[in-house]
Structure formats: structure tokens, C-alpha cells
Amino acid sequence: LDGTLTPMESGDYLWRVNDHSKTRREIARHSQKDADAYDDYGMAMVEMGRFAKPILAMTPPDPMSLDPRGLLELLSIGKRFRNMRYHDKVNQVQLLTMSAVDFLDQWFETDALKATMSASGIIGTFLGVRSPGTAYVLLHHYMGEIDGAFRSWGLSRGGTGSVSNAIAGAARKFGAEIRTDAPVAKILTRGGRATGVVLANGDEILADVVVSSVDPRLTFERFLEPKELPDEFLEAVRRYKYRGSSGKVNLALDALPDFTCLPGRGEHLRGAISISPSIDYMERAYDEAKHGAFSSRPYIDMVIPSLTDASLAPPGKHVMSCFVQYAPYHLQPGDVWDDARREAFGDAVIDAIAVHAPNIRNIIRHRQVLTPLDIERDFGLSEGNIFQGELSLEQLFFLRPVPGWAQYATPVEKLYLCGSATHPGGGIMGAPGQNAAVRVLKDFRK
């Protein structure tokens, strides 16, 4: 990806690119102070990332158990923490607890810069940029994985298959069989132990181990009977929060959008374009969603993949994919996500883009709008949460998805979880799956 363009309310723009010194010069155009702070901030975040990475790759220890291994692991985190510089220690604590805006306020003053950076803290959550607990997602940018994960998510079929196809290819090469169009209807158990699955078409697949990469609601409430699970566990599964908050708009375009802040065609269209002109804009978008309506002026993260892969559209034409927030799954009482509301939501997105690229209205050939309800139906993600459950502090690490059940195992023997609903959660490609595999193999060796 070639950076992020943010059209500003003043008519100017902020264009951060992957070239550090170029970005620094661009930021200096808005604030010399921010440009100076950018280096310091970047270095701090790299340190934070170095601390966090091993935590993401570990199976969360259970703080309520007396298992010495888990306690040692917790202790080792504590030790690594102690060995950090004072400056980094404070940043680390703040990153885990503060809002993205409060955290960034300590370094920067340019509103559009802070708004765009903080946007990564709210993607896929039902929180605003001023909500405590949103700062830590800022880190993901410095671990080099999240941008791809966010932006490739849910692109039209032709576009993003490449990553999934590569993984599927690897799986097949190692001997895995992949069945598609094969929805699971039920997980089979005998004597508290998973023995296989039944497909919707009635086929039974018997197995020694069942690993579920779908969310807890489907796994435990749909595929199992309540009597197969302890009451307390089931209660925690029901309490687990999804609260999908994002939507998606895919556009087929006759031409490229023309931004008033940086007219014409150019490199700036090849990266992401972020409609996040100010912190207030972002926060207002959240306020509306909080009270049960989609944002009339939403935050939008756009990419035009046909600029990098010409095969995605006929010559001269383009496709544009817009990740949109907020579109709450739960609307205020009396409102539903029907066709009319879906289109109204789509209109709001186009209107918000048109503020900065007025030609957008005239170049749309086709428009597809996905609401959280559509995402739930099409992708099997409960309440349309793209991360299989909110990434809020009380649903992370040893609390994800159920306190005491964060180690990929479940109360049903031989049934494991490996989806984004497990540590370290969504947005970091493949990490929960890898951690779960380690766990399953460990149990196998016993």
C-alpha cells in the first residue's frame, strides 16, 4: 500500500506515504512540531511492538490457576516489562488503557493527523476515538500486518482471494482436504467429547478433534445443545459482545474519483483514502451509532484496487472498495436494516465522499452496500462483527472469548476454537489459528 491520503476540512490534504522522510516533510507542512514528534512517536511504537509481539504469539496463561507454567509466563512478561526504559514502560501502560486521541494528543497537534491515525483504533469496534481502550490498536500498524488485513477484508471475490488461496494451497499440499459449500449444522458429541460434525446436507464427518474457526455464538449456541455445556460457560458465551459496527460499500466506477484537495489522477489514488478530516468528525460518527443510527457522515477508508491490478475492471473502468464506520447492528427501537435503510446508508457514504470528490456521483455504474446484518448473513459473523467479537479490554488476552477458557480448548473435550474470537483476536492474520494449532498438537502428544 502506498500510504494514506486524508482530505481535510480546510480544502488542504494530508498525505502520508511509506517513505518516512517524505511523510515527515508532508507533516511539517502542517506542523513543524508534529514532524519532530513523528520520529519520537515512531521509535516509541517500534519499542511497544517489540514488547507486544511475543504476547500475541503466546497462549494466554490462566491467572486463576496455580499452574506454575502459566504463572512463570506471566512473570516473564513482567520481567520484560521491568527491563524496558521508563519512557517505554509508561507508553506501554498508556497504550493499553488510554483512548487513541488522548494518547496521540501527547505528541501531535494536527487534527486531521490525529483523526486519521486514531481511526485504526476503532476499526471493527463499537468505540469512538475518544473511548478509553482504543489506543492499543495503534500498535498494530507498527507490527506490519494490520493494514493488509483490514483493507483486504471483504473485498469483492476477485480481489482478495490471493491470500486465502495461498494458505489453502499450502494446506492442501500438506494433505488437508478442503470442502466448500459445506455448511456445518451441528457438532457431534458423545459423553462430553466432540466426535465430529454434521453438515447441513446431512453428511456426517467423524473426527478425533473438531476445531471451530467460527465465533462462539455459532459454535456453542447453534452447533451444540445447551445441555452439552456448563451453565456458567453458556452464560459467559451469551454475554460475549459482538456489536458489529461497520459496513462496506463496493463501487464499480466509470472513471476515477477526482478529489478537490488534490485534483486529477496520481499516486495519491493508489493508496488508501481516509475520510477522517477531524477528531470531532470521527467522534460524531460514533455518537450517532451509539444512539442507534448509522453515521450520517461516516468514517470511510477507501481503496481503488483496480489501479494496482488492472484485471479487476474493464479497461478505463475501476472498482473502489469502501470500509465504512459506523453502521450499528443494533438500531434504535423500531428501526430495522431493511432495503430502504441499506440504500440510505449507501447514500450517506456517497454523500460523505462527494464532499471531497464531487464527481463521485456521476461515475457510479454499480453500487453494492453491505450492512452489519448482511455481513452476518453472508459471512456467518454474528452481529456483523468482523473480528468475531469486540476487541475491548474485558474481551482480550485471558478473557477472550470466555474468562478461564482462553487457551483454545472448550468445556467439550476435543473441541477447540481457532478463530478471531480467541487471543490475539482479529486483524492479525492467522495468529489465533497458529496458537490454536500449537495447543491441539500439545494435547495430542499427551
Place this chain on the structure above:
Amino acid sequence: MSAPVVVIGGGVNGLVCATLLARAKRRVTVVERRAEVGGAAVTRELAPGFLVPSGAHSVGPLRADVARDLRLGEHGLEFAPGNAWFTALDGRGHTVTLWHDLARAATSLGAHSPKDAAAWPAFMQARTKLGRVVASVFGHTPPSVDAPSTPELWRLFHTARAFRALGRADGYRLLRWGPMPVADLVAEHVETPVVQAALAADGVFGSLLGPWSAGSGLLFLLHAANDLAGNAAATWPRGGPGALAAALRRAAEQAGVTILTGTGVTEILTGSNGKATGVRLGDGRTLDTTVVVAGIDPKTTFALCDPMALPAEFRWRAGNYRTRGVLAKVNLALSGLPVVPGADREQLATRLRMAPDVDVMERAFDHAKYGRYSPTPWLEAVIPTLVDPTLAPAGAHVMSIYAQYAPLTLREGSWDTEREGLLRAVLDTLDRYMPGVRSLIVEAEVMSPADLEREWGMAGGHIHHGELALDQLFTMRPLFGWSQYRTPIDGLWLCSAGTHPGLGLTGGSGANAAREILRAG
């Protein structure tokens, strides 16, 4: 002989700290800018014969060891009994009173929801159980982050044991409650909207947080712990909070503390060796000493220091310490008792929390984010004259109201011009819960956070001397690694609510700080 001590600020924590130091044979001078000591514990005559709590309307509760060690009872402090947590009003004639008596509370809840009535005792038990664990760290100095001493490790071990003794279910509950939004927390236990709102208030009181903000669950937990750390009966001083100030003053003077009022500290002096050498007063005098204890908030304290005496990183962090006040105060003198539909006299004598549901509170909060005060604020009112009739002429009453949210900095206008608008918003809202209350008003005063800042000198007008956020608590209060009441300036100590454990008028911070200062010799 030990060096004499100067305590800056004669608030509750400053006086507690000063008295404990004087008892240990230290020569102590308290310097108070205002005419009276007591800080936010003040009783003031609003109109002839009408005495209002012009700062806080209840105290702490005062920490049990503080009340005992200072023998405040012998100095004339008496408390009126409180028999309820609060009464929740929705403005539509529904009232629920959460009496301390669980069975009685359940009856009140049951009128709206049998489910809530049934769930109440277990919820309160959980709150108490978890609150106890949190309260167990209140009395101690937070451990050093870099090199915890053996006693510190021992205490940590004890806290860890208390935590584990909770068992799995409550242990995990404690871990979940902290970072949760208080709205979600209370909704897991109670379904009646007006009760949810009144409970959620514990999670946002004094903070720039809405009930749906993450981390507000922690404040709910802190208040639970605070109630347990103190003697619940030590909440309502007879004669108003000013009686606490008077008792503290007498205790301090009897211990030999010198109290200077009417003059503030304008500068904390440091020598070339980076050590504290004294303070400069507003009248130009200097007091020479090597031990200076700041009973004022941390941000204001460091602003009084020579910047060069503080390390750059510390200065930057201290500058970012968050003190964004959102609470406004309204005091009323009333010619008669207001009528609250659905509430009897006994209920009116409790804290009255006014918001029909959490959503209304969240909307009140929304305005503060954009630099506006809430047109329909969340209110908590008390009518102290129902418990103590001597505070007003016969048949008349006084009312003290906390109103949220009123941000320190307004985007449009200033508090000098908007103060009346805020009062109007508060009275309009109050009138929905107490129809006709306006016609009873003899005198009214309103204080914005800017007034609180000006009047009491607390940075940002923040009643807690700094946000009670996850990253500004315990070993991080006020700043990470500086929670042991010391500062980078040798000889300068902190003892205000901006240090651990903080929270309202408990004396806890002052007592903890005194212990550390005495230990240092």
C-alpha cells in the same frame, strides 16, 4: 531534630498529613490560600440563616483509621446516620431507593422488577467481595515499580492471595469489571432503567467518561472499595462538611500545627543541588525548610516548581496528566420542601440521583466532548436540612446539587457568560423531577469547573485532582513510578487526592503520605 515541615494547602488531606506529622513531633506549618481551611469540606451561608455545603455535599466516607487516629470525635465531629445508598428518580413518578438494608432495597426494586429484587443481594455481595480486595491496597503505599522492597512484595503477595481467595468466578469478575463500561456492568445485574442509570453514576462521577466509556467499570469498583475502606457512618457530618474542617483544624492545632490562612504559595524553592529549600508566599515572605508537602493537586504543584529542577521526561508526563473537570455545583436556599412525586420524606433525605436511563446520561456526556455543557445534565441532589434542620430557618431547606457534564473549556463563550445558562439547564432539569421547585428558590449559586479551579485552585476544576483512569491509578498516580508520595525534587512530597488512593475527602492520601515522610526521617 528533624527539619520543620511546610504543608501547602489546608484541605482534608493536607490537614490529616500535617496533624499526623505534628503528632510525631515534627514542627509543621500549613499554608492555606483561602480564608478557611478544609478545602472542599466547607459549610457556607448562602442566604441569611441558610447553610450550604458549598464544596462536596458528603465526605469520603472518612477512612476509619484516619477518624480514629485523629480522634475527630473528641474534636466535635458527629455524623448523621445514612440508611441508603441513594434514591433513583426517573422524573415520571418512579422511585427506587437502595437502602443499606438489602431486604428493604429488594422490596423497593421489586415494585419495578421482581427479577432485580431477586438479583440484588447477590450483586451487592459481589460488589462487597470485590470491593474488599481493591480496598486492601488503599491503606498502603503503592509498591515501587523498579525495585519493590521486601515489605512491598509481601503486601503484593497478600493482595494476590486475597484475589485468589475470591475463587474463579469472582476473580474473573474483578478482571472483567475494571475495563468494562459501567453501563454493561450494571446491565448484567439489573434491568430497571432508572436503577441502571443511578448505579452507573458511580462509574462516571467527576470524570470525563460516559456510562458507555470503557474503564468506567473501574470507577464503580473504586467507589465500592472506598465505601468499604471507610466507616459508612462517616459520610454525613452534622453541621455539614464544614464541621469536618473545624474538627480537623482543632485536631491539627492541638497537635501543634501552625496554620496560616489567607496567603498562598507562589513558588516552591529549590537549591542548586535540586533539593527543596522552602516556599515563597503570596505576600512575598519565604518559609525556609527542607521538607515541603503539597496538599494541592500534582499539576498545580509542579507548576509552582522551577522547571529546571524537574527532569524533561517528568515535566512532559506531568503536563499530560489529565485533569479535565466536568462537574458543576449548584446550591439552593429553599423556602420549603420540594415535592417529588412518588417519594416520601424518608426517601428525600437520601441522595437523589436523577436520570431516567443510561442513554440520557450518555447524551449528557456527548455534549462535553465538544466543549458544551449538557442541556439536560445528570444530577445528584441532597437536602441536608431533612437530617439536620439547624442548617436553615424553620420550615425552610437547602439543597446541594452535583451536575454533570460541564467541561472546563467551552468552545463558544466563556464560563463568565455561560454560568447563568448552566444554572438554567440545571433548574429546568431539576424541575422535571421536582415540579415547581423554582418557586421555592430564595437564593441560588452555581459553580462551573472554572469557578472550582479559581475558588479551590484545583487544576482543571477536577474534583479528584486528576482523572481516575486506569493509567492514573495506584502505582501510576499521579505518574507512573512516582506513586510513593515523593517527587524528583528531594524534600518535596505529595499528599493530595492526586496521589493513591485519592477519591473524595477520605484523608487516605494524607495519612499514607505522612507515613512515608516519617519513614524517610
